[in-house]
Amino acid sequence: xxxxxxxxxxxxxxxxxxxxxxxxxxxxxxxxxxxxxxxxxxxxxxxxxxxxxxxxxxxxxxxxxxxxxxxxxxxxxxxxxxxxxxxxxxxxxxxxxxxxxxxxxxxxxxxxxxxxxxxxxxxxxxxxxxxxxxxxxxxxxxxxxxxxxxxxxxxxxxxxxxxxxxxxxxxxxxxxxxxxxxxxxxxxxxxxxxxxxxxxxxxxxxxxxxxxxxxxxxxxxxxxxxxxxxxxxxxxxxxxxxxx
Ligand SMILES: C[S@@+](CC[C@H](N)C(=O)[O-])C[C@H]1O[C@@H](n2cnc3c(N)ncnc32)[C@H](O)[C@@H]1O
Numbered sequence: 708x709x710x711x712x713x714x715x716x717x718x719x720x721x722x723x724x725x726x727x728x729x730x731x732x733x734x735x736x737x738x739x740x741x742x743x744x745x746x747x748x749x750x751x752x753x754x755x756x757x758x759x760x761x762x763x764x765x766x767x768x769x770x771x772x773x774x775x776x777x778x779x780x781x782x783x784x785x786x787x788x789x790x791x792x793x794x795x796x797x798x799x800x801x802x803x804x805x806x807x808x809x810x811x812x813x814x815x816x817x818x819x820x821x822x823x824x825x826x827x828x829x830x831x832x833x834x835x836x837x838x839x840x841x842x843x844x845x846x847x848x849x850x851x852x853x854x855x856x857x858x859x860x861x862x863x864x865x866x867x868x869x870x871x872x873x874x875x876x877x878x879x880x881x882x883x884x885x886x887x888x889x890x891x892x893x894x895x896x897x898x899x900x901x902x903x904x905x906x907x908x909x910x911x912x913x914x915x916x917x918x919x920x921x922x923x924x925x926x927x928x929x930x931x932x933x934x935x936x937x938x939x940x941x942x943x944x945x946x947x948x949x950x951x
Contacts (some may be wrong), residue, residue: 708725708728708931710821711947711948712924712947714728714747714923714924714927714928714929714930715920715923715924715929715930715931715932715947716930716931716932717781717914717917717920717931717932717933717934717940717943717944717947718933719933719934719935719937720933720935721935721938722784722899722912722913722933722934722935723780723783723784723787723829723915725786725912725933726787726791726910726912726933726935727787729791729892729931730791730797731790731791731903731912732790732791732792732793732794732908733791733793733847733908734791734792734793734796734908734931735792735793735796735797735798735859735903735904735907735908735909735950736796736797736798736898736899736902736903736907736908736909736911736912737788737792737796737798737799737800737857737898737909737910737911737912737921738799738895738898738902738909738911738919739798739800739801739910739911739912739913739914739919740800740801740888740890740911740913740915740919741781741784741800741802741805741912741913742769742777742801742803742913743770743801744770744772744774744777744806745764745765745769745803745918746764746765746766746866747772747773748805749765749772750765750771750811753921753943757884764887764888766783766822767887767892769935769936776814778809778813779806781809781810781813781815782813782816783908784814785810785816785817785819786817788814788817788819788851788853788913789817789818789819789853791910792853792854793853793854794853794854794855795852795854795855795857795874796852796853796854796858797850797851797858797859797903798814798819798849798850798851798852798853799848799849799850799888799898799901799902800848800849800851801827801846801847801848802846802847802848802849803846803847803938804845804846805880806864807824807847807849808812808915811849813903814849814851817851818821818853818854819851819853819856820851820852820853820854820856821851822850822851822852823849823869824846824847824849824850824869825847825848825849825850825869825870825871826842826845826846826848826869826870826871827845827846827847827848827870827871827872827873827894828845828870828871828872829844829845829846829872829874830844830872830873830874830875831871831874831875832844832875833875841848847935848898851873852875854907854948858902859901859902859903859907860902861900861902862901867901871894871897872896873891873893873894873897874891874893875891876889876890876891877891880892883916883946883951884915884916884917884942884943884946885916885942886916886918886939888941889915890918890919890932891918891919892900892918892922892925895917895918895919895922896922896925896926898927899919899922899923899926900926903928904909905926905927905928906927906928906929907928908928908929908930908931909928909929909930910922910930910931910932911930911931911932911933912932912933913934914932914933914934914939914943915934915939915943916939916943916946917932917934917942917943917944917947918946918947919932919948920932920943920946920947921946921950921951924947925938925950930947932947
């Protein structure tokens with residue numbers, strides 16, 4: 708791993724290998740956005756994604772595993788999450804709605820405690836084909852605790868609902884990461900403030916353009932990030948250095 712800033716360490720490669728180098732019980736929070744296993748599903752439906760938008764995840768090449776292979780990757784990944792998370796450490800994972808049950812079952816088998824499925828509601832999604840069907844405006848997230856039933860939860864006495872609303876990523880923020888599934892900083896800020904404290908260690912093993920790392924820098928959390936794709940890795944490194 709390379710120390711990129713005083714707070715952040717990154718590595719380029721397959722997170723299933725890289726995570727094995729992390730010591731047991733060394734991470735306070737895993738906040739991650741892995742491939743949703745939707746690439747082949749969308750190809751098989753023949754959706755004209757290229758016509759809809761350039762730089763679409765379904766043609767990015769990193770979400771093309773068959774369901775059975777993807778399940779094996781997620782199984783191994785969740786076993787490693789249970790190993791590296793501290794006692795009462797938290798895991799937040801974004802996921803496609805049709806894979807939520809699979810992930811919950813794999814996480815339970817890995818020994819994680821299931822807490823919540825929540826929703827991220829995008830307030831200004833593209834109104835694509837709005838006269839034909841419901842506009843796609845939500846993505847689920849899953850919340851687990853390792854080795855305990857509750858972890859850090861900085862709600863400051865306020866009720867926190869199991870959904871969060873933000874706008875989709877602005878074009879100025881998207882320019883910084885240029886990733887097809889880049890998450891807005893506002894969304895990640897919500898989880899990092901709530902589920903971790905300053906100087907905690909946060910891991911994003913599928914970091915893409917490094918959005919989780921940027922927010923960790925801004926909120927004074929230590930960050931460890933892995934990414935398989937060299938182009939995204941370089942973007943993440945620069946964004947994290949620039950805190951943008
Ligand atoms: C859904 S995207 C994450 C986007 C990120 N949240 C952002 O804001 O930019 C998933 C990322 O995981 C990477 N990836 C896929 N398989 C991986 C693996 N085995 N190890 C490390 N990274 C992987 C992909 O290259 C992709 O950039």
